[in-house]
Amino acid sequence: MDSKPIEVAALSRALYPGMLYDCRNDSFIPGVTLWDTEAIKKNLDVHQHPSSDFTISTSNSLMVKSNLLDVSASLKASFMGGLIEVEGSAKYLKDDVSSARQCRVTMKCSKTVRYEQLTMSNLGKITYPWMLDKHTATHIITAVLYGAQAFMVFDQMASTEEQKQEIQGTLHMMVKKIPMFSIEGEGKVQLTEEEKTTADRFSCRFHGDFDIKQNPTTYLEAIEVYKTLPGLLGEKGEKAVPVKVWLYPMMKLHSNAAQLLREISVDLVSQVEKVLDLFKEVNVRANDMIGSCQLSGGGGEKEQKLVDILNTHNDSQFTSSKMKKWLDEKEIEMNLLRSYTDMLKDFPIMNSRVKLFKVLFDPMIETVVCFTFTSLQNKEPYLSNLTQCLQSDDFRKLEKNYSFVPSAPEEETQPWYTSPELSKKIRDIIRRFCVISENHQTDNKFRFIVASISDPSDPGVSIRTYRCGEIGFPIDAPTSHGD
Structure with a gap:
C-alpha cells in the first residue's frame, strides 16, 4: 500500500487535527493523540479558505449522492457495510425515494471558511509514543477544511409517467430559482399565484450541518432558510464543522505502527453500489404494487396480481436462500483471504x-x-444472473408468466x-x-x-x-x- 496522505470526506463527523484515524474501518479514536494539546495548538497553521457552491441534482442513485458529498470508494464501502453512522448533511445518503411515482430534485448548498494543518516538522518529539505500538489506528489527521453543507430534498407525487416528467421539469425550475429569491433582500418572498399553487404541492426535507431553528417542510420555508445559511457559521466561521480531512500514515513516524495494507478496488465498490441501487429499485416497485392491491371485498383480481408478483419473485434470483448462499460464500472467502494476508x-x-x-x-x-x-x-455467476434478471423486460414489468433462464449456471x-x-x-x-x-x-x-x-x-x-x-x-x- 502506498504510504501517501489520504483525503477523506468528514461526513459530519467530529474529526480534528491530531486525532487518530483507522482507515481499515473508517473509524476515529476521540480523545487520543500522539502529542499533548498545547503542542498541537502551538503547531497549528490556520488559513482562511472562503468558498461557496450551489448544485442541483435530479438523481437518487448512491453514486450521485456520494459524489455530491465527495465520498471516496473506500469510505463508500464502509458506509454501505454499515461501519459509519451518518449525521448532519451526510444523512442525505440514506434519503431514498419510496415510490416510482415520486418526483425529486435536490439542492446542495456548501460553504467553506478556513483550513487548519499541523506543521509536522515543528511538532518535535512524540509525547505518547506507546500509542504507535497499540495498532488501533493507521493514520493521523494532519489537516482539516472547515465549513458546512446542506441538502434540501424536494418531492412531489405524480399519478402518471407523463405527469411525472412534467412535474420533474417544474420542480427543477422552481428549485433553480431559490438563490434568485434570496438576493431580493429581507422582505417577504414574492411569488405569482401560479408559483404559489405549484409550490404548495412540494414537500421539503433538510439534511445539514447548519444550526437552523426549524427544519423547512415547504418550498417557502426552504427559501427563508436558504437566505439565512451564510450567517449561521458565525462572523469568523467559529460555528463551522469539519468538511474534509487529510490523513498522514503513522508508519511514516514509526515502522512498527499499524498500516493499511490494501484498499478495496474502485471497480468492486462500483459493482456493489449498482447491486444496492437495483435492490432499492425493486423494493420501490414492490411497494407501489402492494399499495395498489386493495385486498378487501371485491379485490380478487388485484389479490391475484399480488400472488403473481410473489411468484415472479420466487422464480427470480432475488430469493432469500440464493442471496444468503452468495453472502455466506463471500464471507468465507473474505475470512480466508484475511488469514492468508495476515501470514x-x-x-x-x-x-x-x-x-x-x-x-x-x-x-x-x-x-x-x-x-x-x-x-x-x-467471474461471479450469481451477480451476472442478478444483472440479467433485472435487465429482463418481463421481470421489470412483473409479468405473470416470467421465467428466468440463467446465462451463467451457478452449479457449474x-x-x-x-x-x-x-x-x-x-x-x-x-x-x-x-x-x-x-x-x-x-x-x-x-x-x-x-x-x-x-x-x-x-x-x-x-x-x-x-x-x-x-x-x-x-x-x-x-x-x-x-x-
Missing part, C-alpha cells in the same frame, strides 16, 4: 496495475518475486477456495514464499510483493518471478534452476 503481512500488496508495473519496471530492481492470487477475479462454477487440494497448495506456497524471502533478505536486487493476477490455468495461488520486468519460470514449480 503475508510483511510484504507490500500491489492493489492496482499501476503499482504492480511501477515495481516490475523499476530499473533498480533486478528480480521481483510475486506471491500471486490467481482466482480473485473469477464452484468457489475456488472450496477445494481441499487448493487449500493445502496455498499453505505450502505461502511457507515457500516466506522461506525464499528469508534467503534473499540481504539482496537489494530482489523485491518480494503480493498481487492478484487472474490465471484460470493455475487456480488459487502461485509464485511468479519477473526478471527486468519479464516473467520467468514459476518459482514454485519443480525445476532444475533452483530458487
Whole structure:
C-alpha cells in the first residue's frame, strides 16, 4: 500500500487535527493523540479558505449522492457495510425515494471558511509514543477544511409517467430559482399565484450541518432558510464543522505502527453500489404494487396480481436462500483471504496495475518475486444472473408468466477456495514464499510483493518471478534452476 496522505470526506463527523484515524474501518479514536494539546495548538497553521457552491441534482442513485458529498470508494464501502453512522448533511445518503411515482430534485448548498494543518516538522518529539505500538489506528489527521453543507430534498407525487416528467421539469425550475429569491433582500418572498399553487404541492426535507431553528417542510420555508445559511457559521466561521480531512500514515513516524495494507478496488465498490441501487429499485416497485392491491371485498383480481408478483419473485434470483448462499460464500472467502494476508503481512500488496508495473519496471530492481492470487477475479455467476434478471423486460414489468433462464449456471462454477487440494497448495506456497524471502533478505536486487493476477490455468495461488520486468519460470514449480 502506498504510504501517501489520504483525503477523506468528514461526513459530519467530529474529526480534528491530531486525532487518530483507522482507515481499515473508517473509524476515529476521540480523545487520543500522539502529542499533548498545547503542542498541537502551538503547531497549528490556520488559513482562511472562503468558498461557496450551489448544485442541483435530479438523481437518487448512491453514486450521485456520494459524489455530491465527495465520498471516496473506500469510505463508500464502509458506509454501505454499515461501519459509519451518518449525521448532519451526510444523512442525505440514506434519503431514498419510496415510490416510482415520486418526483425529486435536490439542492446542495456548501460553504467553506478556513483550513487548519499541523506543521509536522515543528511538532518535535512524540509525547505518547506507546500509542504507535497499540495498532488501533493507521493514520493521523494532519489537516482539516472547515465549513458546512446542506441538502434540501424536494418531492412531489405524480399519478402518471407523463405527469411525472412534467412535474420533474417544474420542480427543477422552481428549485433553480431559490438563490434568485434570496438576493431580493429581507422582505417577504414574492411569488405569482401560479408559483404559489405549484409550490404548495412540494414537500421539503433538510439534511445539514447548519444550526437552523426549524427544519423547512415547504418550498417557502426552504427559501427563508436558504437566505439565512451564510450567517449561521458565525462572523469568523467559529460555528463551522469539519468538511474534509487529510490523513498522514503513522508508519511514516514509526515502522512498527499499524498500516493499511490494501484498499478495496474502485471497480468492486462500483459493482456493489449498482447491486444496492437495483435492490432499492425493486423494493420501490414492490411497494407501489402492494399499495395498489386493495385486498378487501371485491379485490380478487388485484389479490391475484399480488400472488403473481410473489411468484415472479420466487422464480427470480432475488430469493432469500440464493442471496444468503452468495453472502455466506463471500464471507468465507473474505475470512480466508484475511488469514492468508495476515501470514503475508510483511510484504507490500500491489492493489492496482499501476503499482504492480511501477515495481516490475523499476530499473533498480533486478528480480521481483510475486506471491500471486490467481482466482480473485473469477467471474461471479450469481451477480451476472442478478444483472440479467433485472435487465429482463418481463421481470421489470412483473409479468405473470416470467421465467428466468440463467446465462451463467451457478452449479457449474464452484468457489475456488472450496477445494481441499487448493487449500493445502496455498499453505505450502505461502511457507515457500516466506522461506525464499528469508534467503534473499540481504539482496537489494530482489523485491518480494503480493498481487492478484487472474490465471484460470493455475487456480488459487502461485509464485511468479519477473526478471527486468519479464516473467520467468514459476518459482514454485519443480525445476532444475533452483530458487
